Amino acid sequence: MSDGGLALAREKMTEAGVAPAAIETFSRFYRLLESGATGLVREADVDPLPPLARAADLDLTDDDAANALAKTAIIKLNGGLGTSMGMDRAKSLLPVRRTADGTDLTFLDVIVGQVRAARAATGARLPLLLMNSFRTRDDTLALLARYEDLPLDGLPLDFVQNREPKLRADDLTPVSWPADPDLEWCPPGHGDLYPALHAAGVVRALLDAGFRYASVSNADNLGAAPDARIAGWFATSGAPYAAEMCLKTPADVKGGQLVVRKADGRIVQRETAQTHPDDLAVSLDPARHRYFHTNNLWFDLEVLAAELDRTGGVLELPLIRNAKTVDPADPSSTPVVQIESAMGAAVAVFEGATAIEVGRERFLPVKTTSDLLVLRSDVYDLTADHRVVAQVPAPLVTLPAPYKTIAAFDARFPCGPPSLRAATALTVEGDWTFGAEVAVQGEATLHDAGTAGVVPDRATVGPHGIAAG
Numbered sequence: 085m086s087d088g089g090l091a092l093a094r095e096k097m098t099e100a101g102v103a104p105a106a107i108e109t110f111s112r113f114y115r116l117l118e119s120g121a122t123g124l125v126r127e128a129d130v131d132p133l134p135p136l137a138r139a140a141d142l143d144l145t146d147d148d149a150a151n152a153l154a155k156t157a158i159i160k161l162n163g164g165l166g167t168s169m170g171m172d173r174a175k176s177l178l179p180v181r182r183t184a185d186g187t188d189l190t191f192l193d194v195i196v197g198q199v200r201a202a203r204a205a206t207g208a209r210l211p212l213l214l215m216n217s218f219r220t221r222d223d224t225l226a227l228l229a230r231y232e233d234l235p236l237d238g239l240p241l242d243f244v245q246n247r248e249p250k251l252r253a254d255d256l257t258p259v260s261w262p263a264d265p266d267l268e269w270c271p272p273g274h275g276d277l278y279p280a281l282h283a284a285g286v287v288r289a290l291l292d293a294g295f296r297y298a299s300v301s302n303a304d305n306l307g308a309a310p311d312a313r314i315a316g317w318f319a320t321s322g323a324p325y326a327a328e329m330c331l332k333t334p335a336d337v338k339g340g341q342l343v344v345r346k347a348d349g350r351i352v353q354r355e356t357a358q359t360h361p362d363d364l365a366v367s368l369d370p371a372r373h374r375y376f377h378t379n380n381l382w383f384d385l386e387v388l389a390a391e392l393d394r395t396g397g398v399l400e401l402p403l404i405r406n407a408k409t410v411d412p413a414d415p416s417s418t419p420v421v422q423i424e425s426a427m428g429a430a431v432a433v434f435e436g437a438t439a440i441e442v443g444r445e446r447f448l449p450v451k452t453t454s455d456l457l458v459l460r461s462d463v464y465d466l467t468a469d470h471r472v473v474a475q476v477p478a479p480l481v482t483l484p485a486p487y488k489t490i491a492a493f494d495a496r497f498p499c500g501p502p503s504l505r506a507a508t509a510l511t512v513e514g515d516w517t518f519g520a521e522v523a524v525q526g527e528a529t530l531h532d533a534g535t536a537g538v539v540p541d542r543a544t545v546g547p548h549g550i551a552a553g
Contacts, residue, residue, distance in 0.1 A: 105279035117403060125402075134344075139443065148319070174220035181472070192227055239293055296385055304450045308446055340356070406424050454481045479507040520542070
């Protein structure tokens with residue numbers, strides 16, 4: 085390893101204007117990485133999370149719920165580019181629903197609609213703040229400019245996620261990539277929420293404006309709409325921090341989970357990247373680990389402010405070591421290590437942190453074009469208050485490589501998504517283009533025809549293939 089690797093990385097970050105808290109956070113993780121730390125959480129060292137209180141069973145007054153929401157701010161993580169789907173701008177600018185009059189709504193349009201509807205229904209001020217990255221900020225703010233009533237006096241619409249250098253895998257020095265210097269940098273994972281909040285002074289600004297709680301979630305999860313009842317539960321619980329958890333389904337093969345550390349009884353988070361390959365099967369077993377992490381979090385802002393002030397924004401989160409190539413689109417490019425952390429790992433930082441079981445309606449992420457097809461389909465309706473509500477259980481959709489990028493996906497559904505309301509699963513093999521008014525029924529499979537195929541207009545796709553309409 086290069087003894088000067090950290091010094092070179094710190095110098096690069098300083099010259100780029102990265103916040104001091106982020107540099108110190110990176111330095112802490114670098115030393116862990118250099119010492120051989122992997123961040124793995126072994127199954128032998130943890131117990132499953134015990135049964136949780138259920139949001140569906142909450143018993144609280146309407147006044148408690150309304151009072152809590154009135155003191156709540158909404159924070160959305162909006163740093164993702166959707167590179168895994170071939171995008172080069174904020175994933176939240178991707179159209180996800182179409183209105184009756186043919187207007188395309190992006191993730192951000194739906195999020196803003198949810199906030200405005202909750203304001204109108206409850207009278208809560210509900211500030212919306214986005215954690216943008218250096219690549220998503222300009223486009224995002226340009227879209228939000230159309231909503232003149234969205235900003236609140238004295239509060240920003242966004243704050244900026246930090247960035248850090250990718251490190252060469254062979255010597256942990258900052259990688260050089262003259263062909264595209266932007267690729268020398270990466271986001272630090274959503275654990276960067278804490279140094280970014282500290283650097284921007286956001287928590288103190290919210291407290292000064294009269295807010296006590298924050299609801300934090302991913303911008304690509306349209307299920308995490310403002311919720312007065314969960315806000316009321318969190319406020320009355322007295323907890324400094326809470327995570328929303330869902331029961332696992334067969335579709336939940338990725339994502340973090342909370343476990344109980346045997347050494348001290350503390351709840352800790354284990355991400356997929358922190359799971360040893362030998363432990364992966366048991367970590368996914370719903371009979372042992374019933375819940376998965378939605379990445380919907382709740383914070384007591386007073387406690388958070390005190391912890392950020394105490395640590396200078398450098399929370400002691402576990403390391404996530406991510407092996408990549410410098411150009412994600414070129415597997416032959418220089419191997420690199422990206423240092424990351426998960427914001428949910430702060431559950432171990434706050435004494436008295438807790439969790440609650442929420443319904444599946446609180447978790448509607450889009451990580452792949454398979455997810456996007458279901459979200460755009462008639463499985464969901466968009467209500468007047470911009471909530472995305474399932475009309476039937478969502479089918480498990482599996483699309484192959486020809487559908488991976490947004491451009492390729494849209495080309496194969498030129499007339500929009502097929503009807504999925506009568507489907508339990510859709511598995512596409514090979515390369516098929518779907519015509520207009522196609523319906524999928526039951527557990528349907530389209531087998532590889534050897535060449536590009538077409539599903540005709542008004543056809544039905546079912547367990548036995550295609551039936552003409």
